[in-house]
Amino acid sequence: MHKKLFIPGPVEIHPEILAAMSSPMIGHRMKEYAELHGRVTSGLKKLLFTEGKVFLATSSAFGVMEGAVRNLVGTRCANFCNGAFSDKWHDVTLRCGKQADAINFDWGKPVTPESVDKALSTGKYDSMTMIHNETSTGVMSPLAEIADVMKKYPDVMFIVDTVSSMSAVKLPVDELGIDSCIFGVQKAFALPPGLAVFTASEKALQRAAKMDGRGYYFDFMEFAANDAKDNTPSTPCISLIYAMDRQLDRMFEEGLDVRWARHADLAEYVREWVTSRGFELFPELRYCSQTLTCSRNSRSIDLALLKKRLGEDGFAFDDGYGKIKGQTFRIAHMGDMTRSDLNELFGAIINIMPELA
Numbered sequence: 001m002h003k004k005l006f007i008p009g010p011v012e013i014h015p016e017i018l019a020a021m022s023s024p025m026i027g028h029r030m031k032e033y034a035e036l037h038g039r040v041t042s043g044l045k046k047l048l049f050t051e052g053k054v055f056l057a058t059s060s061a062f063g064v065m066e067g068a069v070r071n072l073v074g075t076r077c078a079n080f081c082n083g084a085f086s087d088k089w090h091d092v093t094l095r096c097g098k099q100a101d102a103i104n105f106d107w108g109k110p111v112t113p114e115s116v117d118k119a120l121s122t123g124k125y126d127s128m129t130m131i132h133n134e135t136s137t138g139v140m141s142p143l144a145e146i147a148d149v150m151k152k153y154p155d156v157m158f159i160v161d162t163v164s165s166m167s168a169v170k171l172p173v174d175e176l177g178i179d180s181c182i183f184g185v186q187k188a189f190a191l192p193p194g195l196a197v198f199t200a201s202e203k204a205l206q207r208a209a210k211m212d213g214r215g216y217y218f219d220f221m222e223f224a225a226n227d228a229k230d231n232t233p234s235t236p237c238i239s240l241i242y243a244m245d246r247q248l249d250r251m252f253e254e255g256l257d258v259r260w261a262r263h264a265d266l267a268e269y270v271r272e273w274v275t276s277r278g279f280e281l282f283p284e285l286r287y288c289s290q291t292l293t294c295s296r297n298s299r300s301i302d303l304a305l306l307k308k309r310l311g312e313d314g315f316a317f318d319d320g321y322g323k324i325k326g327q328t329f330r331i332a333h334m335g336d337m338t339r340s341d342l343n344e345l346f347g348a349i350i351n352i353m354p355e356l357a
C-alpha cells in the first residue's frame with residue numbers, strides 16, 4: 001500500500017510529473033538535451049529572480065552543499081547552526097578540510113541578523129552558510145533582514161540552503177545578494193529526489209576560479225563551462241529534468257503569487273489545527289515555517305503509536321527529527337498539497353485518537 005506522504009520530504013508527486021519522467025530517453029550530448037536544459041534553467045532563473053548562473057547537479061542537496069564549501073570557502077567560514085541540517089553543514093565544512101566556526105542557536109530559534117553582523121564584523125570570515133528553512137525544527141529565518149546585513153560584507157560569500165522553502169515563498173536571489181542558493185527538489189518542488197539546483201553569482205565564480213581543491217564532480221568551473229553549451233559536466237538525471245520542466249510549467253500555470261499564497265494559507269491552516277488541539281508550536285509564531293509545522297508534543301500523546309497506526313491507514317507521518325524526535329511532530333504542507341489533503345490526514349488522526357477531535 002502506498003502511504004500518502006505528509007513528511008517534510010520526499011513529498012507526494014503529481015501524476016503528471018510521474019508521466020513526464022517516463023518520457024523516452026535522450027543522450028545528454030544531443031541537441032534535444034541542450035534544448036531541455038536551456039528551457040529548464042531559463043524557467044529556474046525566472047522562479048529565482050536571478051540573472052546569474054543556475055546549475056543542475058545530479059545529487060541530493062548535500063552534494064552541492066559540500067560543493068559550495070569546496071568552491072567558495074577560502075580563509076574561514078561562519079556556519080550558522082540552528083538545527084540538524086545546519087549543524088551537519090558545519091560538520092561537512094570541517095570534513096572538507098576548511099577552517100570554520102559554528103555559530104550556534106538553540107533548536108527552534110532562527111538565525112538572526114544581529115548574530116550575523118556580530119560574527120562577520122570580526123573580519124575573520126570570507127564565507128558564511130545558513131539554512132533558510134530548518135526542516136528539522138520548522139524554523140524559517142528572516143532571510144531578507146539577514147541579506148540587508150550581508151550587504152555590509154561584500155567580500156563574504158553568502159551561501160544559503162533553501163532546500164525546503166524554494167518555490168513556496170518568494171526568494172529573489174539577486175535582490176537578496178545570495179552568492180550561492182542551493183536546493184534539492186524532493187521538498188517544496190515536489191519532484192522525486194536526485195536532482196539539486198544551485199546558483200552562482202559572478203563573485204562566486206571569481207572566488208571559485210582561484211580556489212584549490214574544488215574536486216571534479218561539484219567544480220563550479222566545470223558547471224560554468226558546460227552551462228555555456230546548455231549542458232552538465234557529467235551525465236545528468238535526465239528523467240528528473242523532464243520532471244522539472246513539467247513542474248516549472250505547472251508552477252507558472254498556477255501563478256507564483258497563487259503558489260506562495262497557497263503555502264501561506266496551508267501553513268496557517270495547520271498551525272490553527274494543531275494549536276486549537278492544545279499543541280504548542282515549536283518555534284515562535286513569527287519564525288514558523290511556511291512549508292512545515294513543527295509542534296511540541298504538549299499533550300504527551302504516543303507519537304510512535306500514532307505514526308504506526310497512521311502508517312497502517314496509508315499515511316506517512318513524522319514524529320520529530322534528531323534530538324527532538326518524540327518531543328515534537330512535523331506536518332509538511334509543501335509542494336502540490338491542498339487543504340483537502342490535510343483534511344484527509346486530520347480525519348485519519350482523529351479516527352485513531354478521538355480525543356483530538
Ligand SMILES: Cc1ncc(COP(=O)(O)O)c(C=O)c1O
Nearest residue numbers: 060061062085133135163164184
Ligand atoms: C534544509 C535541508 N537541508 C539539507 C537537507 C539534506 O538534503 P539531502 O538529503 O537531499 O542531501 C535537508 C533534508 O531534509 C533539508 O531539509
